[in-house]
Amino acid sequence: MSASPLRRNALIALLFLGPNLLGFLVFTLGPIVISLIGSFTTWSLRPSVPLKFIGLQNYVDLFQDPNFYFYFYNTLYLLIGMPISIAGSLALAVLLNQKLKLRGPQGTLRLSLVAAALTLCIAGFLFFIGSHSAAFLIFALGLISSTGIYFGSIGYRTFYYLPCFTAGAGTILLWMQLYNPNFGLINQTLVAFGDLFGWQIDPPGWLTSTKSLLGFLPLPEHFNNGGFGLGAREAMIMMGVWAAVGGNNMILYLAGISNISPELYEASDIDGASGWQRFRFITFPQLAPTTFFIVVMGLIGGLQGGFEQARLMTEGGPAGTTTTLSYYIYTQGFERLDLGYGAAVSWVLFIIIMGITLINWRYGNSAEAE
Numbered sequence: 376m377s378a379s380p381l382r383r384n385a386l387i388a389l390l391f392l393g394p395n396l397l398g399f400l401v402f403t404l405g406p407i408v409i410s411l412i413g414s415f416t417t418w419s420l421r422p423s424v425p426l427k428f429i430g431l432q433n434y435v436d437l438f439q440d441p442n443f444y445f446y447f448y449n450t451l452y453l454l455i456g457m458p459i460s461i462a463g464s465l466a467l468a469v470l471l472n473q474k475l476k477l478r479g480p481q482g483t484l485r486l487s488l489v490a491a492a493l494t495l496c497i498a499g500f501l502f503f504i505g506s507h508s509a510a511f512l513i514f515a516l517g518l519i520s521s522t523g524i525y526f527g528s529i530g531y532r533t534f535y536y537l538p539c540f541t542a543g544a545g546t547i548l549l550w551m552q553l554y555n556p557n558f559g560l561i562n563q564t565l566v567a568f569g570d571l572f573g574w575q576i577d578p579p580g581w582l583t584s585t586k587s588l589l590g591f592l593p594l595p596e597h598f599n600n601g602g603f604g605l606g607a608r609e610a611m612i613m614m615g616v617w618a619a620v621g622g623n624n625m626i627l628y629l630a631g632i633s634n635i636s637p638e639l640y641e642a643s644d645i646d647g648a649s650g651w652q653r654f655r656f657i658t659f660p661q662l663a664p665t666t667f668f669i670v671v672m673g674l675i676g677g678l679q680g681g682f683e684q685a686r687l688m689t690e691g692g693p694a695g696t697t698t699t700l701s702y703y704i705y706t707q708g709f710e711r712l713d714l715g716y717g718a719a720v721s722w723v724l725f726i727i728i729m730g731i732t733l734i735n736w737r738y739g740n741s742a743e744a745e
Contacts (some may be wrong), residue, residue: 382567624669
């Protein structure tokens with residue numbers, strides 16, 4: 376008598392889970408299995424190439440290909456921005472968690488109006504002397520400051536999180552205009568400030584430059600350093616840091632800070648601890664689980680990332696300096712039509728990500744427990 380209700384409940388559960396399981400099998404598990412099998416074949420979109428089983432030949436060719444190591448180097452290079460963005464998110468979360476101590480609504484309004492007036496004066500002066508780009512930048516920063524003062528931390532949080540609501544392609548196209556070496560806002564602002572102080576500034580080429588901050592290292596020739604300076608890689612790193620500082624990591628840190636017991640801060644105030652001591656011995660240790668999660672997810676996302684930026688901003692150039700492993704998989708599979716080789720690259724990338732993640736879980740959890 377008891378088996379029938381259990382069987383009926385199981386059938387009802389399968390009916391509800393069926394569409395999700397079917398979608399998982401067709402769109403997730405199925406392509407994964409096909410890509411694994413295809414990595415051992417000559418799988419190609421060219422009709423002239425017959426499908427044959429070639430064993431580990433794709434993987435042998437992969438590890439003999441200098442381009443693979445160059446693009447893996449590019450992928451790791453772009454991770455330079457990850458600790459900067461994490462530190463920026465933490466600092467921003469700590470600042471946004473503070474309350475503005477003003478004397479009522481009138482004091483808030485007065486300070487907001489003072490900030491707006493000061494902004495208009497500075498922006499007007501820069502516009503008058505011909506620094507239009509710098510004037511626009513100062514005006515935008517002043518608008519954010521004055522609005523944030525009036526609405527408090529909620530206004531600042533909204534401004535900093537706004538980039539997460541914009542479409543990725545639209546943001547990338549905007550940054551392409553900012554990085555334009557001839558009329559981009561960034562270079563125009565650098566030149567304007569240089570002229571203001573009498574400095575001769577040679578602005579970077581950004582997306583058209585192969586220079587890098589590690590250009591002084593004696594790397595193999597195919598790594599295309601291009602010398603020391605700011606180039607396409609640094610442009611992508613700066614854009615990534617800008618998008619990440621006020622994004623989801625900031626929200627995670629704000630949630631973590633809100634869960635810290637106020638009694639710890641009250642005890643530190645009684646002991647006379649400074650703001651830095653409170654952060655060092657209370658805030659940062661209490662946020663260790665959040666930081667560990669952000670680091671793990673950041674490494675996974677960083678090793679998989681770089682496709683949209685390379686596809687829209689540079690098409691992998693100049694000289695392949697912005698081609699990451701994810702974009703390399705795309706070019707091999709859908710431009711060169713060699714799906715078997717592209718699948719092999721994707722599985723090697725999966726093994727690298729899984730290995731780094733396991734190391735993080737092994738040693739990161741140990742450090743967190745200590």
